[in-house]
Amino acid sequence: MKKPSLMDPTDTFVDRHIGPRDTDLPDMLRMLGRASLDELTDAVIPEDIRLARPLDLGVPQGEGELLEELAGIASHNEGFRSFLGMGYHDCVTPKVIQRNVLENPGWYTQYTPYQPEISQGRLEALLNFQTMVSDLTALPLANASLLDEATAAAEAMTMCLAASRVSDQRMFVAEDCHPQTIAVIETRARALGIEIDVGPIDGLDLARRPAFAVLVQYPATDGRIRDYQPVAASAHAAGAWLVVATDVLALTLLRPPGEFGVDIAVGSAQRFGVPLGYGGPHAAFLAARDDFKRLLPGRLVGVSKDDRGRVAYRLALQTREQHIRRDKATSNICTAQVLLAILASMYAVYHGPAGLRRIARRVHGMTQMLAEGLRRLGWRVDDGPFFDTLRVRLGKDPAARVLAAAHRRCINLRDHGDGSLGISLDEATTADDLARLVSSFALDTPLELTFEELATPLADTDYEAPHARTSDFLAHEVFGRYRSEHEMLRYLDRLAAKDVSLARSMIPLGSCTMKLNGTSLMLPVTWPEFARLHPFAPPEQALGYEKLMRQLERWLCEITGFQAASLQPNSGAQGEYAGLLVIRAFYESRGDLGRDVCLIPTSAHGTNPASAVLAGLRVVPVACDARGNVDLADLEARAAEHAPRLAALMITYPSTHGVFEVSIRRICEIVHRSGGQVYLDGANLNAQVGLCRPGDYGADVCHLNLHKTFCIPHGGGGPGMGPIAVAEHLVPYLPGHPVIATGGERAIGPVSAAPFGSASILPISWAYIALMGERGLRKASQVAILNANYMARRLAPHYPILYTGQHDLVAHEFILDLRRFKESAGIAVDDVAKRLMDFGFHAPTMSWPVAGTMMIEPTESESREELDRYCDAMIAIREEIRAIEEGRIDRENNPLRRAPHTAESLVDEAWDRPYTREQGAFPAPWVRERKFWPPVGRIDHAWGDRNLQCTCPSVESFAGI
Numbered sequence: 001m002k003k004p005s006l007m008d009p010t011d012t013f014v015d016r017h018i019g020p021r022d023t024d025l026p027d028m029l030r031m032l033g034r035a036s037l038d039e040l041t042d043a044v045i046p047e048d049i050r051l052a053r054p055l056d057l058g059v060p061q062g063e064g065e066l067l068e069e070l071a072g073i074a075s076h077n078e079g080f081r082s083f084l085g086m087g088y089h090d091c092v093t094p095k096v097i098q099r100n101v102l103e104n105p106g107w108y109t110q111y112t113p114y115q116p117e118i119s120q121g122r123l124e125a126l127l128n129f130q131t132m133v134s135d136l137t138a139l140p141l142a143n144a145s146l147l148d149e150a151t152a153a154a155e156a157m158t159m160c161l162a163a164s165r166v167s168d169q170r171m172f173v174a175e176d177c178h179p180q181t182i183a184v185i186e187t188r189a190r191a192l193g194i195e196i197d198v199g200p201i202d203g204l205d206l207a208r209r210p211a212f213a214v215l216v217q218y219p220a221t222d223g224r225i226r227d228y229q230p231v232a233a234s235a236h237a238a239g240a241w242l243v244v245a246t247d248v249l250a251l252t253l254l255r256p257p258g259e260f261g262v263d264i265a266v267g268s269a270q271r272f273g274v275p276l277g278y279g280g281p282h283a284a285f286l287a288a289r290d291d292f293k294r295l296l297p298g299r300l301v302g303v304s305k306d307d308r309g310r311v312a313y314r315l316a317l318q319t320r321e322q323h324i325r326r327d328k329a330t331s332n333i334c335t336a337q338v339l340l341a342i343l344a345s346m347y348a349v350y351h352g353p354a355g356l357r358r359i360a361r362r363v364h365g366m367t368q369m370l371a372e373g374l375r376r377l378g379w380r381v382d383d384g385p386f387f388d389t390l391r392v393r394l395g396k397d398p399a400a401r402v403l404a405a406a407h408r409r410c411i412n413l414r415d416h417g418d419g420s421l422g423i424s425l426d427e428a429t430t431a432d433d434l435a436r437l438v439s440s441f442a443l444d445t446p447l448e449l450t451f452e453e454l455a456t457p458l459a460d461t462d463y464e465a466p467h468a469r470t471s472d473f474l475a476h477e478v479f480g481r482y483r484s485e486h487e488m489l490r491y492l493d494r495l496a497a498k499d500v501s502l503a504r505s506m507i508p509l510g511s512c513t514m515k516l517n518g519t520s521l522m523l524p525v526t527w528p529e530f531a532r533l534h535p536f537a538p539p540e541q542a543l544g545y546e547k548l549m550r551q552l553e554r555w556l557c558e559i560t561g562f563q564a565a566s567l568q569p570n571s572g573a574q575g576e577y578a579g580l581l582v583i584r585a586f587y588e589s590r591g592d593l594g595r596d597v598c599l600i601p602t603s604a605h606g607t608n609p610a611s612a613v614l615a616g617l618r619v620v621p622v623a624c625d626a627r628g629n630v631d632l633a634d635l636e637a638r639a640a641e642h643a644p645r646l647a648a649l650m651i652t653y654p655s656t657h658g659v660f661e662v663s664i665r666r667i668c669e670i671v672h673r674s675g676g677q678v679y680l681d682g683a684n685l686n687a688q689v690g691l692c693r694p695g696d697y698g699a700d701v702c703h704l705n706l707h708k709t710f711c712i713p714h715g716g717g718g719p720g721m722g723p724i725a726v727a728e729h730l731v732p733y734l735p736g737h738p739v740i741a742t743g744g745e746r747a748i749g750p751v752s753a754a755p756f757g758s759a760s761i762l763p764i765s766w767a768y769i770a771l772m773g774e775r776g777l778r779k780a781s782q783v784a785i786l787n788a789n790y791m792a793r794r795l796a797p798h799y800p801i802l803y804t805g806q807h808d809l810v811a812h813e814f815i816l817d818l819r820r821f822k823e824s825a826g827i828a829v830d831d832v833a834k835r836l837m838d839f840g841f842h843a844p845t846m847s848w849p850v851a852g853t854m855m856i857e858p859t860e861s862e863s864r865e866e867l868d869r870y871c872d873a874m875i876a877i878r879e880e881i882r883a884i885e886e887g888r889i890d891r892e893n894n895p896l897r898r899a900p901h902t903a904e905s906l907v908d909e910a911w912d913r914p915y916t917r918e919q920g921a922f923p924a925p926w927v928r929e930r931k932f933w934p935p936v937g938r939i940d941h942a943w944g945d946r947n948l949q950c951t952c953p954s955v956e957s958f959a960g961i
Helices: 025-031 037-044 063-074 095-102 120-137 149-162 179-192 229-237 321-328 338-376 396-408 431-441 451-458 485-496 519-526 543-560 572-589 607-614 632-641 664-673 682-687 728-733 759-795 820-825 829-838 864-885 917-921 925-929 941-946
Strands: 170-174 195-199 213-218 241-247 264-268 284-288 301-306 311-315 389-393 420-424 564-566 597-601 618-622 646-652 677-681 701-703 724-726 814-817 853-856
Touching: 025 037, 025 759, 037 759, 063 519, 063 543, 063 759, 095 338, 095 485, 095 519, 120 284, 120 301, 120 311, 120 338, 120 485, 149 170, 149 179, 149 213, 149 241, 149 264, 149 284, 170 179, 179 195, 179 213, 179 572, 179 607, 213 229, 229 241, 301 941, 338 389, 338 431, 338 451, 338 485, 396 420, 396 431, 431 451, 519 759, 543 564, 543 682, 543 724, 543 759, 572 607, 572 646, 572 677, 572 682, 572 701, 572 724, 572 728, 597 607, 597 632, 607 618, 607 646, 618 632, 632 646, 632 664, 646 664, 664 677, 677 682, 682 701, 682 759, 724 728, 759 814, 759 853, 759 864, 820 864, 829 853, 829 864
Parallel strands: 170 195, 170 213, 213 241, 241 264, 597 618, 597 646, 646 677, 677 701
Antiparallel strands: 264 284, 301 311, 389 420, 564 724, 701 724, 814 853
16 A cells, blocks of 8 residues: 655545544454454455456545546536527526525435435425426326436326227327437337327327327427317327426416316426536426326325324325336336425425516516517517527528527527527526527627617516416415525525434435535535536537546446446436346347346345336346345246346346345356346445456446445435446447437437436536545445444344355345344334434335345444444344333333334323333433434324325315324
């Protein structure tokens, strides 16, 4: 190891990221009977897959120099004003929301709200989002966000197919939908054997060519607003569903889809205060009629009550239901866009209905002014009505000259390719922008008009029937209460205080890797050079992003041992899906069209079989043995049985049972021998970086969860990123895009709306790798393994460890078996999870991959002190269970069954519990120093599902519960 030098930076990140101090390591290792980190990881990782050389990732950088370097890279992104539209618009993020949500670790380090009693803040914010979407679309049911508008439209397609009333597997898509939406739908449809008919909506004839669904854009991609009520009537008469992709800001002025017969509405909430970010992350939405509530993809927040009858929020109905369905699932959605949905909902709360209308009227009024100015210049502007987008007909030569003139003024316009140009205005448009736009179209000739005279006849910017909105929206009091910044700040702070995040305590979720999201990593996300770039800006204006992404791709390939990577998938499940499509394209290119079988171990993530089904594959399960490993005999048998049709094996490594299977090379060889490919689920890559590489031991493709291993925060359930890395023979098939050239020579279609997925959060992972360097990343993996084994060894005398690997060690996570307590004490895994809240902790992953268990992953970022506190809490809970088993505490009325203990319950004069208030609320001495009070008691999920309500409740509606 290199000796320290006077020239080394003093603000290195490695020792700030890794929790245990170097002085802690000897004692922790001694407990495991090991003398060093190298000795420990050599005992954990099979010898035949260990990395033979250090990764080529350089040395750790200082935080200051790193940020300077990144600022230099960002400066290569040119600050043009993009009026390109296509579902992406510049906007103004209220600073109170930017500072106190987007840049606040109390919000961005939260986990998915599967433990609702300690997630009430973000659940309320998500309910606000659902209410906002439901009100604006006039549809009764809206989910808690999806990945982007294009994939939301694809989800709507599969929903409609599942509920189809016609036999034809054909969907009609209007040609004036956004091009990326059409392309993503075509990608999804091709894998599922669905025919997509793209054409003019005026030519729709469902009697001649039946379809199970119709998709239209409202307003259309070229700005035109149509009356789709006749389309809805004709679709329903033919047994088809009508899906509308729409614009949330336009719906403040336009007749909402639910009022003219639409069944499903999708779109993006990006323009509600979420930065462009070169394509994401942004919160998409999906709203539907009640008929679809059991088919809704993603998550749905509902209203229920706690054990004291108070209003409480939780995930409703289909929470994780799609993954429980496994190969019967109609969606593989796992990561949502919770942080961005919260941002958009707070934008609506901040502005309220009147403020949103004012913004919409300003945008629409400016568009009318621009249209009139262009007409006076002699150009033909497509007839209205329109909202914010114009299509100007010029001819090939004048269009080229206007584009050049606009470029000189640092303006991007949309080139339709036929001599017409598109212009989309937005909330951030200024009078200067309008002047530069008109000057560009004037081709530098003197202007003989003023904006004052253009505005004179345009005072009224509302629409006439049938397009005008006449119904109210956002009438709930939450959208009218917080007009001042001071009150908004307090509301955001109150909600954040109701949640457990990494800013408060450890969240040791197996398979989810909740680690430090360092401040230096997060700062660049809101830099304007990264945040204000349109995803379809010309590539030469995004050279900073280009440099960063190419370097990140190279690093990810070095880490995984693969040849090339695609950054397009914007979630882990999207990475699974993209990787499988790449495998299918490889076989199709060779004429091997019959390979449609995907082998998946029974322990796999629920998204694995769901992704395989969406990729058009047939799932064949493979058994696991008594130690939790893949049953090699069963794998041999299944691979031989399906050899002529075998496409892939999906496997997670280390296994979902928390061990490095010693036979991973043989597993890959069995699959390859039968002609298949090996897809490696990268959820557990945090145990491998710098120690072993999937490409070296036989995998052909893997996805990488940047929101896990590479420090992009979970954001309360999203954003995420799931890029894929592939071996050389799969490189030509990496995903492409219809607007910005990317992907391989024989690229599959896009799997996400933006060419590079959620690009604005890629600087986080880039900075993490640069700050850690080879030495830091290797040590992080080693300490992740150490922390897990340290906790397992401390807890083993109190709880059985379900699976261990060689030398009785685990990988970076382990499973505690709680199943016997159900019989011995009447205590279920849920009771332990709720009791942990009284200690101020979030529960580990519950009942997965084995029902009645907890899977713990501490990560490398947690200090020894925090590990010990968590172990102490679990040991104390075990002693409470023992007291129940021995009859010293009542089997029904005890601290576990009555947990969590709220402050309100503690001051109740009618305390009816056979244990003290102190034992209930302060179960350990250190809790007094850092007490978190759960805002609600145990939630009644069954009541909430029987009385389903998924929008903000009024005081009156819950007065009687």
